[in-house]
Amino acid sequence: MRTWRLVPLLLLASASTWAGDACPLLRTQTASPDPATRIAAIACREHAAWFRPFIDRNGRLASMTTMEAESSPLSDGQESAWQRVARYWRDSGLLGGMGHRSGASDCQYGALAGPSATACRAFVVDTPWSAAFISWVMRQAALPGFRGSSRHYSYVRDAYLQPATHAYDVLDIAKAKLAVGDLLCYVRHANRVYAHEGLLAAARGHDILDMHCDIVVAVNPDNDSIAYLIGGNVQQGVTMRMLPLNRNGEFWGLPLRVGDGSLCAPDNEAACSFNRQDWAALLKLKPADELAKLPGALPPTPEIVPAEEQKCCVHCVVGAGVPRCPKPETP
Template sequence: MRKPCLSVLVGLLFWAVIAPARAVDPCPSTRARTAAVDPASRIAAVACAEQWLWFRAFIDRQGHMANGAVTEAENRNLDDDRTPAWRRVAGYWRESGLLPQMRGQSGASECAVAERGSIGAPACRAFVVDHAWSAVFVSWVLMKARVPGFRASASHVDYVRQAFREGADNAYEFRDIAGARPATGDMLCYVRGADVYGHAGLREAVANSREGLNMHCEIVVAASFGNDNTAYLVGGNVLQGVTMRLLPLNREGELWNLPLRGSIEPTCTPDNEAACNFNRQDWAVWLKLKPAAKLVGLAPPVPLSLPTTAVVAKQCCVYCVVGSSIPRCPAKDTPSP
């Protein structure tokens, strides 16, 4: 029998050492822990349960969309086989208590009463599509997880600024993304489409201004799960759904080779695939969740809003569209001539 040469054995050992560990999804074992004592575990459980509900959509470590079965605009049911995608998003707005802030926006009032199973609500469906809901999702998750010291907002920069300015009174610490070692319950955030770059630029912006800033934050649900050198994040309104993002870590648990957006970006086209990476963003801040012992002394968590009990007038149609599920109006008696 021919024995393998020494160079082949050395080569195999080399690739075994440098090859990235295989990712292992933490959500199947995490999503049931919504009643955990530790706030970080509750945050991860709620976020994971939602990502599972959205058919486990995710972006891989190379920044490629690997799975996306349903989007916010669809009437298709999520994995529970009873909740249309757009109604779930309307629920994030309603239950987080952030919907009243949108009073006056087309469709907002309809979303306030668009409970599961009600008929119609096309204006609410349009509202869901037309208004960014990623910060609403984060707020909903942290409220459902009963996290002290966090105030909900429909804008990410609000709670990023709160973490910077409030210090000991906030659930999160404002930290540099460089050298970040993300852990369960933390958030990683980036700036979108603004002339603000990196941690220093964001720090200056939140310190010197109260103006809005387009940002996006995602929740860390696990890091190095099974020693796989991967951070698992879950965010809302990511490619129009609730999506997991995988980011590589080094052996010390730090973000590794994180692709960063600059002032001049290459164009993603079929003949320039190297520029196509959903993970290339202006990552600017690591919001570090404080230990449970410190969270206890903060302002009590705000509960989710109870479902509305508003009565919606029953709708019917005269000239009905087949498959609309709207019942036909009863025929009116015609007076005799």
């Protein structure tokens, strides 16, 4: 069983009896031979850099120190928040496919200053980056059989349609038992609840769904009965989410969005929870021996852009396939 207790034996004695966030122990294990531990460790390290914001088990945002647009350094002192997000895009290999978005090409270089910094920062703020974060973590972890994408839906669909060559299997959350390295995903649609069967139907068709996925970094059913997950661009940072479990490591009372039109409001507190989502799939990480048989880390998937969203580019990225904007006529 892959749980956070798979860290090296040196840490086992203290970790096995420790209730709470496992990240302070895990984040030093980025070079672990176990793929699941590497994934969790990298996510935990980034969470610490963002000052450990979290959503508690009741769905309340309990802590937030810095956000994506800020120029103050993260806790590791390496760069500011917006520069770190630019690095997620750049080092995930996804930036080259984002040339249709203004400012993307200005993020290509690490030393950002002047007009390039302004344009790149605008790109960071204006462009959802949660899938770029997941893709960056998987590339840093050198996970075989995973193809990153700027849309969560792309790798969820690939896992469903090509299970033999993918690092993950797609499971119904109602029947799923969580483990470290898994991805928990929901569909983001304001007017419809998809749930698991709706997601699979979309994957078999030609729909393009907006989704979000978090990485499972710890599963602790024995002590505090909580699963700990980390996602990017959650309330504009790298944020931990806590979800309740039963003693079998399965979800217990997972808040689900329902299609009754109930909205969060001061007079409807029961609907107010950042954990209440259209949870649609658990991507179950395959065992290490099966992962070892898959092809190495795969090149990213080009962004799926609906035709109505296609734009021209001013600072074009070679190979992006986006037409250059015509020069404005001079009077």
